[in-house]
Structure formats: C-alpha cells, structure tokens
Amino acid sequence: MFITAIIPNYNHAPYLQERLESVLQQDRQPDEVIILDDCSTDNSVAIIEAFIAAHPTVQFVRNTVNSGSTFAQWQKGIAIAKGDYIWMAESDDVAAPGLLAALADRIITQPTAVLAYCQSERMNSLGVITGSWLDYTASLPDSSVFNTSFLMDGTRYLQQFLIHRNTIPNASAVLFSKKAFEQVGGVPKGFTTNGDWLLWIRFALVGAIAYVNTPYNKFRYHDSSVIAKAHAATSNAYKERYDYTMRMQLVPFLQGQALAPIKKINNYYIGLDMGQKGLHCLQLRQWLKGWYWVIKGSVYGGFKTGFIKKAIGII
Numbered sequence: 001m002f003i004t005a006i007i008p009n010y011n012h013a014p015y016l017q018e019r020l021e022s023v024l025q026q027d028r029q030p031d032e033v034i035i036l037d038d039c040s041t042d043n044s045v046a047i048i049e050a051f052i053a054a055h056p057t058v059q060f061v062r063n064t065v066n067s068g069s070t071f072a073q074w075q076k077g078i079a080i081a082k083g084d085y086i087w088m089a090e091s092d093d094v095a096a097p098g099l100l101a102a103l104a105d106r107i108i109t110q111p112t113a114v115l116a117y118c119q120s121e122r123m124n125s126l127g128v129i130t131g132s133w134l135d136y137t138a139s140l141p142d143s144s145v146f147n148t149s150f151l152m153d154g155t156r157y158l159q160q161f162l163i164h165r166n167t168i169p170n171a172s173a174v175l176f177s178k179k180a181f182e183q184v185g186g187v188p189k190g191f192t193t194n195g196d197w198l199l200w201i202r203f204a205l206v207g208a209i210a211y212v213n214t215p216y217n218k219f220r221y222h223d224s225s226v227i228a229k230a231h232a233a234t235s236n237a238y239k240e241r242y243d244y245t246m247r248m249q250l251v252p253f254l255q256g257q258a259l260a261p262i263k264k265i266n267n268y269y270i271g272l273d274m275g276q277k278g279l280h281c282l283q284l285r286q287w288l289k290g291w292y293w294v295i296k297g298s299v300y301g302g303f304k305t306g307f308i309k310k311a312i313g314i315i
Helices: 013-024 044-054 070-080 099-108 143-147 154-162 178-183 195-204 226-233 244-253 257-283 287-299 306-314
Strands: 003-009 032-037 059-062 085-088 113-123 129-132 150-152 174-177 208-220
Touching (some): 003 013, 003 070, 003 099, 013 032, 032 044, 032 070, 113 195, 154 195, 154 257, 178 195, 244 257
Parallel strands (some): 032 059
C-alpha cells in the first residue's frame, strides 16, 4: 500500500512548521510527501525550503502564478502523486501520530472502501481545541452512529447523511483511493468552497465509506482559512443556504432508479434555496426576479406553499 501525502499551502506560514512535522511524525509514515505552494506572499517558502533541506526526500512544487483555487492545487498534486492512496493534508491543520495508520488500516482491510476518514477536533488560530464535529452531525437522524467506527455502503451513507450536509468537513481527515478519484472524474471545477463535498458524494456513489470515531485530526478555523475567505468575499451577496451550485452539479450523477430517493432529497434542497433566494430578492424590491425564484422554488422538488405565502407577506 503506497500512500502519498500532499500538503497544499498558501500563506499559512504561522501553521506550516507544525503541519509539516505532524505529517512526518506519523506512526505509519507516508511513502511520498509532496508540498505545493500556490505563490505565497508570506515566508512560507523559506519555511518549506528549510524543511526539505532537512528532509531531502520531500518534493516541493512551487507555483509562479497563484492558481486562485485550492481545488486546482489538489488536482495538480494528485496528478503528480505515485500513491495508490492520497492524504490531502491541508497546511493549516494538524494530525495526531496515529491518523494515517488508523485510516490505512480501515481502507486496506475493507476491499469495498474508497474513502476512510476520522473524527476531527475544532482548533482555533492559537491551537486551542474548541470542540469536535460531533455537534455538527448531532441534528441528523441516527447521528449516534458517529460515536463509534463503522463501514457503510456509500449509497446508504449518502442518503442518510452526506446528501443533507457535508459530514466529511475536512480533507485533512481523509484517506482516499486514487483509482476511485480518477473514476469519479477528479476534483470538481469552478468551486471556491463545497468542491470537496461534491467529491465525497461522488466517492459515495462508487464505493463504501469507512469512519474512525477517534479525533486524530485537528481542523483549524481562522480568518485566512479557505472557508472564511469565501464567506468574506460574498458578505454582501445572497448566501446559498442549501449550497445550490454544488447540488445543481450533482443532479446528472443521480440518475437511475436506485438513486431516485437521493435525487428527490437533493431536488428538495435545491427548491428550498431557490425559494429563499426569491424572498431575498423581494426584500430588495427586485420584484420580477424575486417572484421568478419564489415560483420556481415552490414547484421544484415538490410543491411548497410556504414561499408564496411569505412572498405575499413581503409585498
């Protein structure tokens, strides 16, 4: 089993040394380590160069022009990787020494598994643990399943959990099959966020999902994270409540009778977001646009009268 650890970095100098050390201090060492830098403007490159001077087997690929997308970096790193399995170790996160061994054991002993992931702890910019992701899944039906490790058929996992929200919220907690990655078409294009969610959904459509309940991964939240920057960039725009863009791209993948229940759920969420967008436009007195989305949302994925009633209340 050959594992490639890919560390994509952009301006994460304050966290980079800890991340790099946590990758090489794994109980089960990755067979290949590739560091990518997306034209950082801080002192990331100096940190990386000092690190590879001490660890000459580590590869360093540096962009001369910023790609503008963390998912473009994922695709680049995976194209270079020799591994049968990929660990996308984001540069601002940290791994406990047992992470890779636990995930490798789960995925190699389960022939149907295409992806294994572990529970994550939340960590702030100062490295203080502020909680875990169990509270994120607590509102889902049958959420108690996340208290123990499991192997679940991908379609079942998708219908029960992943279609409702991204229950695999951090790539640093994931080990996945490169063969399956290529089978599902690689990283979705045109996303700043939610591209990982769509990728995990595609994985679930072709194989089983393995989960380890131990929080080996520490997922850092801070002002320069990918999610934080995406939210800041859209602070004055309508925010898609149900991730409309991702769900619309998912529609072509949910064809066939076996996936009809999942498609129905996905369409329901699409309709909700259309209606919410329409109400938002009406509040801005964008009458034609607002009513267009209210009506479309009211009929998409099953008829809903609530949006029409709320729209009448607004006018």
